Amino acid sequence: MTECQLLQVATHCRTLIEEALSMSGIAVTTGLCLMACTLVQRAAALAGYAAVIRGGDGLEDGGLFLPHGRYGHYWCEVSSGGEHYVVDITADQFGCAPVIVRPAYAPDWPRYVPGDQVLVDSHVAELLEDYAKSAAQ
Template sequence: MTVRVAELQKLAQEVRDFLEPHWAAWHRKAGSPEGRRTLSEGTCGRSSAFLCDLLRAQGYEAETVFGSPVECDCGFLTEQGWRGHGWVRVKAPDCIIDLTADQFGAKPVIVTASDDPRYGAGHDVAGDGWKAERQRVAHELMRDWKRRNAPAGAQ
């Protein structure tokens, strides 16, 4: 594992730890049923948008990637078939970062080669309103991320 990939793995885990309380709040606000498999279920788009913004702010060339089996054989490949999903692709080092793969029974944080066969890129099939909401949430999260380690008087 290269030094940069190891740094990305560490950052990805930090971001996941930061996001977990937000996911719980999102589920409460949405009135999500208690039958979720994991806390990360249904959070991949907002989480990936935030991670992508954070990576770009740190100088990485990154993009959010989505796949929906409605449009093609794409998304995240499970034993049951393709599932709709979102993740981040980093150009250098060329890799995928997935903060929410545990909703499919995989590890909670995955940093893997960009040609990992579990990931199939498609298109973002979300409606315009949901895309705008995703970006709004990512900006709000960035503000909270920056504040998390700020001295008490600097907030």
């Protein structure tokens, strides 16, 4: 998957998130980064690519780093042909572009610093469990 193709997938996911927010009367993506990552991860998998949800607390354990601060956040890291890309469809909550696709370890801003993966995976598992409970009701 090229960076351009990945941008198309990410933009489509962002459009789906915006439509869902609009139907719910919600105007901002604040607090929705983990949920959005599950969508990106699934879309990447359907396209045949590996995606891992990354994140950090913005303090001592990774996160999204900007010149004006550090933030707790989740994003996806998609792998293709030995390349790793950050895909973030909710960075606008921090003043960034609404869709970011970039090399995972690029030195410029914003900087995505993965935190404790075991902890991130546990947060993903909790969210997916909540999804399953909601669907069963």
